[in-house]
Amino acid sequence: MRLIAPAGRFAFLALLGLFMAAPLVVVTGASFNDTARMSFPPTNPGLTWYGAFFADAGWMSSFYTSIVIALAAAVLATSIALPVAYAVWKYRSRAALVLDGIGRLSFMLPSIVLSIVFLLFWSWLGHTGRIENTIVSHAVVFVAMPLAMITLGLGTIETALIEAARTMGASEAGVFRTMILPMLRPYIVSGLVFVFIMSLNEYIIAYMVAGFEVETLPIKVFNNLRMGFQPTMCVGAVLFMLVGLVGFGLIALIGDLPKLLGGQSE
Amino acid sequence: MAAFDTNTEAQASSRMRRMVERLSGPRERRLVTLLIWPAVLLIFCFLLPLLLLGQVSTAPRDGNGLWSPGFTFAPYVNALADIDTLLYSAGLALVVATVGLIVAFPLTYLISRMGRRSQVAWLIFVLVTLSLSDVLVAFAWEVMLSKRVGLSNLLVMLGLLDQPISLVPSNGAVVSCLLYLVIPFSVVTLYPGLSRLDRCLIEAARTMGASPMRSFLTVVLPLSKGPMLTTFSLATVLTMGAYVAPMALGHPQNWTMAILINRTALSAQDLPQAAAMSIVLLAVTLVLVIGTRILGKPRRFPS
Numbered sequence: 370m371r372l373i374a375p376a377g378r379f380a381f382l383a384l385l386g387l388f389m390a391a392p393l394v395v396v397t398g399a400s401f402n403d404t405a406r407m408s409f410p411p412t413n414p415g416l417t418w419y420g421a422f423f424a425d426a427g428w429m430s431s432f433y434t435s436i437v438i439a440l441a442a443a444v445l446a447t448s449i450a451l452p453v454a455y456a457v458w459k460y461r462s463r464a465a466l467v468l469d470g471i472g473r474l475s476f477m478l479p480s481i482v483l484s485i486v487f488l489l490f491w492s493w494l495g496h497t498g499r500i501e502n503t504i505v506s507h508a509v510v511f512v513a514m515p516l517a518m519i520t521l522g523l524g525t526i527e528t529a530l531i532e533a534a535r536t537m538g539a540s541e542a543g544v545f546r547t548m549i550l551p552m553l554r555p556y557i558v559s560g561l562v563f564v565f566i567m568s569l570n571e572y573i574i575a576y577m578v579a580g581f582e583v584e585t586l587p588i589k590v591f592n593n594l595r596m597g598f599q600p601t602m603c604v605g606a607v608l609f610m611l612v613g614l615v616g617f618g619l620i621a622l623i624g625d626l627p628k629l630l631g632g633q634s635e
Numbered sequence: 636m637a638a639f640d641t642n643t644e645a646q647a648s649s650r651m652r653r654m655v656e657r658l659s660g661p662r663e664r665r666l667v668t669l670l671i672w673p674a675v676l677l678i679f680c681f682l683l684p685l686l687l688l689g690q691v692s693t694a695p696r697d698g699n700g701l702w703s704p705g706f707t708f709a710p711y712v713n714a715l716a717d718i719d720t721l722l723y724s725a726g727l728a729l730v731v732a733t734v735g736l737i738v739a740f741p742l743t744y745l746i747s748r749m750g751r752r753s754q755v756a757w758l759i760f761v762l763v764t765l766s767l768s769d770v771l772v773a774f775a776w777e778v779m780l781s782k783r784v785g786l787s788n789l790l791v792m793l794g795l796l797d798q799p800i801s802l803v804p805s806n807g808a809v810v811s812c813l814l815y816l817v818i819p820f821s822v823v824t825l826y827p828g829l830s831r832l833d834r835c836l837i838e839a840a841r842t843m844g845a846s847p848m849r850s851f852l853t854v855v856l857p858l859s860k861g862p863m864l865t866t867f868s869l870a871t872v873l874t875m876g877a878y879v880a881p882m883a884l885g886h887p888q889n890w891t892m893a894i895l896i897n898r899t900a901l902s903a904q905d906l907p908q909a910a911a912m913s914i915v916l917l918a919v920t921l922v923l924v925i926g927t928r929i930l931g932k933p934r935r936f937p938s
Contacts, residue, residue, distance in 0.1 A: 374847050378745060385742055385818075389764050392775030392815065399778060449673040456669050460662060465670055471677045474685075476869065479876030479920055481893035482688075482913045485900060489691050489910060490684035492701060509681040541665070570768035573878050573893075577900070587770040594774055594883055606771040613763040621755050630758065631827030632747065 393610060400603035422604040431589040432608070438503050438575070438585060439568040443561045445508035450515035450560060455549075458523040469520075472512045483510055484577035491578055498582035503575045507568040514567070515560025518629060522556030523549075555624030562616045570609060692910035700904035710911030717895055717912065724875060724892040725919055731813045732870035736863060738814075739821035744855060746822070747830040758826075765819035769812075773883040776812045777803055780884075808884040813874055820873055821866045828862030829855075864931040868924040875920045892916045 401414040422428050453472060456465035475483060487506040491497055526549065534544050572587040580588050586609070590602050620626055627633070692710055694702035746757045779785050780802035790796040802808060832855065840850035878893040892912065900909035 381741065382745060385738065386760075389760070389815070389818070392772060392779055393764070393767075395779050395784070396771070396775045399784070445676075449676050452669040453673045453677075456666055460666055462666050462670070464666065464674070468670065468673050468677050471682055472673075474681075477872060477924075479872055479893070479916060481876040481878055481896050482917050483876075485896060485909050485913045486684045486688050488900060489687050489906060490680070492906070493687060505676070505680050509676060512677070566766045570766055570771070572768055572770045573876075573897075577897070587768040590768075590774060591770045591879065591883075594770070594777070598778070602774060606767075606774065609771060610763060610767060613766045614759070617759045617762045617766075621759055626755050626758050627751075627830060630823060630830075632830030 396603050396606045397610070400600060400607050402600055418600040418604050422601045422608075425601065428586075428589070428601055428605065431584050431586045432605070434500070434583060435569050435585040435587075438500065438507065438583075439565045441504040442507035442511065442568040443564040445504060446512040446564045447515045447557060447561055449508065449512050450519055451557065454516055454519040454523060455545075457520070469516060472509075472516045474513075475510045476513050480573050484574045487574060488577045498579050500579065500583045502578040503583055503585070506574050506578050507571060508564070510571075510574060511564040511567050514563040515557070517631075518556045518560040518563070519553060521629070521631065522553045526552055555620075556629065559620045559624055559629050562620055566613050566616050569612060688910050688913060691907055692914050694907050696905055696907050700906065702907050707907075710907045711915070713908060714911045714915045717892065717915075720890065720892050720895055721915065721919060723889075724877075724916070725923060727810070727813070727877075727881075727891065728871045728874035728920075728923065731810060731817050731874045732867050735814055735817035735821045735870050736867050739818050739825060739866070740859070740863065741851075742818070743822045743825040743829050744851065747826060747832075761819045761822050764815075765823060769816055769877075769879040770883075772815055773812055773879050776808060776815070776880075776884060780805075780808050780811075803884050804886050804889070806885065806889050809881050809889050812880040812884055813877055816877075816880070817870045817873060821870055824866040824869055825859075825862050828859055828865075832858060860931060864927055868927050871923050871927070872920055875916060875923075 398411050400418055401411040401416070403411075403413040403415045403417050449472065453465050453468045456462045457469055478486075483506075487502070491499075491502045491506075496502065531544055531548065534548060535541075539547075569585075570587060572585075572591060575583070575585050576588050576591070584592075586605050590605055593599055593602055617626075620629065691702050693706050693708065695705045695707050695709075697703040746754055746761075749757065780787075782799050782801040785799070785802060787796055787799040787802060791799055836854055836858070837850050840854045841847070845853065876893055877891055878897055881889050881891045882894055893916075896909050896912045896916065899905050899912060
């Protein structure tokens with residue numbers, strides 16, 4: 370019995386790890402092929418398709434568009450989340466609580482419904498096919514993540530410390546700049562990275578609000594999917610995996626990842 | 636009577652004065668400067684569009700692919716024609732959320748009890764798969780299940796199949812891909828609750844002689860009801876919106892409500908119809924979520 374339990378645990382983790390890694394491994398493998406035909410394991414592994422990807426203006430422009438949208442959406446979402454979370458924490462303001470609730474609503478809505486909501490909104494404004502549409506839509510949909518993270522961060526701040534600074538004559542703005550902001554930094558950065566990566570990978574909303582004019586990488590991959598296999602799609606997928614790996618690795622380096630995800634830190 | 640009137644007037648004006656004072660106090664002024672930007676964005680770009688969805692769903696269709704003023708229930712009546720698809724979507728969501736929970740729960744529990752380094756490594760791995768676009772995941776599954784390089788080749792090597800076959804499009808492919816999307820999502824949702832679980836209770840059960848499996852079943856599971864219900868609900872919401880997986884990996888009979896909504900909005904250019912279908916989908920999702928809450932509510936036994 371004592372031996373079976375660890376073996377069973379290991380088998381379970383290995384099996385699930387395999388299930389979750391398999392598609393990533395197959396796509397990464399296929400990206401190193403030297404022919405346009407799909408094969409795995411790759412024949413004559415090489416970087417042919419990476420060269421093709423970076424030389425192709427269409428792929429590069431999609432990649433670039435995705436990055437710009439994701440960066441802008443991350444900054445915009447954080448600019449909404451930080452004041453709201455701060456106002457809830459500092460003033461217990463009811464208005465801020467309402468805004469916090471609106472911000473977290475998107476998790477309860479299926480993504481197709483959100484995409485229709487924004488399609489209607491931008492059509493109603495008569496402002497269609499613009500990159501701002503995707504940016505703003507992503508920012509308000511993903512604002513729940515920085516909201517949750519910054520709220521978590523504010524919860525770790527000891528109020529006694531802030532009180533002490535105030536008694537010593539520090540202004541509210543001074544306390545915010547010199548004490549609260551530095552303590553919040555890992556939480557703010559994590560929020561930024563989460564929105565960045567989520568926006569980068571989001572398909573249906575981006576497609577519905579401006580997909581014909583503003584072609585992000587997921588949109589381009591999906592459009593190509595209908596026309597059949599292209600090895601350059603694998604390169605795009607590998608790039609996105611790398612961005613995710615680097616982003617979350619960075620969060621783990623600068624902050625306490627288990628704690629950021631709401632767990633107990635050691 | 637006149638005295639009474641002046642009295643109320645005076646009261647009203649003093650109330651007004653108090654309100655103005657309150658609004659112009661330092662706390663309020665700071666709050667207004669803090670919240671003006673988030674309020675504009677959240678209300679104008681999110682709350683208003685949500686209300687617009689309701690309004691458009693009862694508007695007559697316009698020839699230009701928009702909607703015209705007026706009121707009609709026709710889109711809702713038409714939406715009832717899609718009842719089969721709606722039921723299929725709901726069934727798919729329930730199956731995927733259930734299997735996802737059954738797999739993700741022990742996985743999350745094991746991760747939360749690992750040492751710090753392996754815990755962080757697993758969390759990064761889970762987050763990378765979670766964040767990966769459903770388009771890229773569907774594409775990867777298509778490659779994995781294809782005739783040329785897919786899983787069936789492995790089965791041929793093992794002697795289980797005579798020759799490689801294509802496993803896409805199929806219902807199984809749709810379910811596998813959705814499960815792949817839901818499992819990391821469920822892990823991240825379950826993680827806070829399982830990680831904060833009071834370890835003393837598990838240790839107590841173990842000291843009293845319960846096996847790891849027994850303490851898991853009798854202590855961990857009952858204590859985690861809340862996170863499980865939340866995870867199940869959120870996974871249902873996630874799957875109810877699924878568009879890419881059934882589109883890329885399914886037969887037309889595996890099409891979900893999300894695909895119909897998308898086609899109604901973009902191909903048929905019927906926005907009121909798409910809005911009504913979205914609200915019906917939202918209503919069914921809400922029913923599933925609330926149903927989960929009610930079924931999961933602890934029953935009170937007479938003491």
